[in-house]
Amino acid sequence: MNFIPYKYVEESVSYNSNFIQFLCHHFPIKKIEIAVENYALGATKKKDVIYWQIDINGKVRTGKIMQYNPETGRRIKNKSGAISWVHNKLKYSNPAYANFKLCQCYFGEHLLRLYPDKPVAIVEAEKTAVIGSMIFDNYNWLAAGNLNGLNSDKSKVLQDKYVVLYPDTGCYKRWKNKMIQIRNGINCQIAISNLIETHATPEQITAGYDLADYVLEQLKYKEPLKPQIAHNSDPPQITPFSPTLQQMINLNPSLLTLINEFKLEEIY
Secondary structure: OOOOOOOOHHHHHHOHHHHHHHOOOOOOOOHHHHHHHHHEOOOOOOOOOOOOOEEEOEEEEEEEEEEOOOOOOOOOOOOOOEEEHHHHHHHHHHHHHHHOOOOOOOOOOHHHHHHOOOEEEEEOOOOHHHHHHHHHHOEEEEEEOOHHHHHOOOOHOOOOOOOEOOOOOOOOHHHHHHHHHHHHOOEEEEEOOHHHHHHOHHHHHHOOOHHHHHHHHHHOOOOOOOOOOOOOOOOOOOOOOOHHHHHHHHHHOHHHHHHHHHHHEEEE
């Protein structure tokens, strides 16, 4: 496994990306500043954003380079696709990186070291993690990077953590199976949300609807993100939590808000 010198991260950190320009249409500048600082978001000369993968030990694994439409926030694909990588660019420009061996980690993993007491939320896309962090900032928001990016090996850093998974539409069953594998191999408390799976329309499912789309949808219609309460005269059915989860709720009551809002399911 090889690493990239941190100087490349420091030199790249910038607000001058189309992704940040998109965020400015929806979020206060102070929240954006915190997100840029926490994730060390970089920018290229072409205004691509750089999502740095920095592990729990502060080592830089690589950087994912992506371009966005500054108005819609959607990815823009070039001839080779929508994604390029810092380690690949270094391979072509610097002989010292010709044999670079990549081992990816979760985007945002370094936050586990900076804020060790926060529970963890994992989504698929880096964009979604950044947006999630600006709505629920009392969680460490990580991104798997793609559908298959959630796995047991990368999840070793989640030992003794409370973890919430937010799969995109069409990915709930696969991520639930992955969650069970992680739960069997790592001592962590895991829950999964089916909010996006149940909320999305057929058209949204086809378009790849995710938590970021849900959040932006709520902001568009000025609907506050709050726990959903059934409007009926019957008393709500209470599902008992495991002792470990109940203890965590007692220590961090905001966990219950997240459980209710995002329809989380605890796996024992």
